[in-house]
Amino acid sequence: LAPERIDDTFINATMDHVNDRLSLFSHQVGAGQDAAPYEGGLSRLIAPLRSQFDAVVTDLPRSLMFQRNDLADQFDVLVLVIPAGFAGVNAASRLIKRVTAQNPDLRILPVLSDLRRDAALSPKDIRTTIGHDIVATLPRCDAQMTRAQRAARPLVEHQPRSPYTK
Numbered sequence: 001l002a003p004e005r006i007d008d009t010f011i012n013a014t015m016d017h018v019n020d021r022l023s024l025f026s027h028q029v030g031a032g033q034d035a036a037p038y039e040g041g042l043s044r045l046i047a048p049l050r051s052q053f054d055a056v057v058t059d060l061p062r063s064l065m066f067q068r069n070d071l072a073d074q075f076d077v078l079v080l081v082i083p084a085g086f087a088g089v090n091a092a093s094r095l096i097k098r099v100t101a102q103n104p105d106l107r108i109l110p111v112l113s114d115l116r117r118d119a120a121l122s123p124k125d126i127r128t129t130i131g132h133d134i135v136a137t138l139p140r141c142d143a144q145m146t147r148a149q150r151a152a153r154p155l156v157e158h159q160p161r162s163p164y165t166k
Helices: 008-014 037-039 041-052 062-067 088-101 122-128 142-150
Strands: 016-019 022-024 077-082 105-113 137-138
Touching: 008 041, 037 041, 062 088, 077 088, 088 122, 088 137, 105 122
Parallel strands: 077 105, 105 137
Antiparallel strands: 016 022
């Protein structure tokens, strides 16, 4: 709500320092609570975090990227996860056009997700539609993810050689 107040003290008090190289900052909106006040300061939150860390990774819904033109200005790279269905490819195509219209130099890395294959579109069809090569594919991993969740460990630790982890 007040990104101008972010400093070392705030970061140390609010970030979960998972290890020497990874810290997490997250906020969930409660049921019935409006997220707009929090989203309003998001673009001003990224710059102070960038000054404190070598890399800042932000996980945002596509809808927020559509609504907030100023967010793309904050990113060096946009990794866009795309489900292989008509709706996901259409939304990705529209988002890429919108973002590149304002930020033509922004590097976009499309990643295909095999989790929803309602239309079973081929990677070639998707590449043609979005105008970018697919850089990686996230394969289905339902069983592996379930086992990792039961073990209360991240999938990359629980099964470091699984196709999804790679």
